[in-house]
Amino acid sequence: MRIAKDPVERKAEFIETATKLYFEKGYESTTIDDITNDMNVAKGTFYYYFKSKKEIFKEVVVEMAREVNSEYIKILNDNTKTIKEKITKYIVYNLRMFNNSRENEMFKLIHLVEFETLHQKLVEETSKIIYKEFIVMLSKGIKDEEIEIDDVEFTASVLIGGLFGAFKLFSTRQDEKDQKQINKLYEFVGKVLNITF
Numbered sequence: 001m002r003i004a005k006d007p008v009e010r011k012a013e014f015i016e017t018a019t020k021l022y023f024e025k026g027y028e029s030t031t032i033d034d035i036t037n038d039m040n041v042a043k044g045t046f047y048y049y050f051k052s053k054k055e056i057f058k059e060v061v062v063e064m065a066r067e068v069n070s071e072y073i074k075i076l077n078d079n080t081k082t083i084k085e086k087i088t089k090y091i092v093y094n095l096r097m098f099n100n101s102r103e104n105e106m107f108k109l110i111h112l113v114e115f116e117t118l119h120q121k122l123v124e125e126t127s128k129i130i131y132k133e134f135i136v137m138l139s140k141g142i143k144d145e146e147i148e149i150d151d152v153e154f155t156a157s158v159l160i161g162g163l164f165g166a167f168k169l170f171s172t173r174q175d176e177k178d179q180k181q182i183n184k185l186y187e188f189v190g191k192v193l194n195i196t197f
Contacts (some may be wrong), residue, residue: 007049014049014050014056015060018056018060021038023106027106030053032046054114061106065122068126069125069129072090072130072133076130076134077136083137083141083147084146084197088197095167095181095185131157134159135153135156138152138155138156147195148194163188166184166188
């Protein structure tokens with residue numbers, strides 16, 4: 001007799017399996033049959049949780065965004081690190097993520113028109129999280145006398161916008177070495193915060 005899994009656990013298993021297969025085969029090449037076969041469950045079980053391949057893809061992207069946001073919070077909230085160390089880790093993490101061809105493919109898919117609403121929602125959520133964490137980090141940097149800035153909110157906005165734009169640009173420059181990109185970002189952040197990396 002087969003034991004039924006908790007619905008939350010089963011749904012998470014579907015998302016995890018779909019994520020793995022999307023990275024291995026790509027979104028277009030992964031079928032619902034591939035997902036259910038990998039899990040050794042009936043196709044009907046898939047449809048109990050998801051209406052379509054598109055719907056599970058959205059869930060995969062939401063889960064990826066949660067993981068990224070969790071990592072941002074971890075990096076920017078690390079009180080054992082200086083502001084330079086936090087920004088360095090944030091830059092390196094983002095460059096690796098944007099330059100990872102498998103993850104980059106997933107990010108390209110989310111930019112398709114059919115996923116535009118989801119993409120906008122995730123960008124807004126992530127922007128709020130990053131903005132809040134940058135405010136806290138910069139305020140602590142001022143308190144700890146690591147930086148001197150007049151307007152924390154303005155500085156956070158400039159840094160976030162500039163860094164995100166650069167990460168996106170660099171993801172299209174696969175021939176440019178990571179260290180060259182990192183140095184350009186250090187120069188930018190150094191000028192905004194009036195510090196040396």
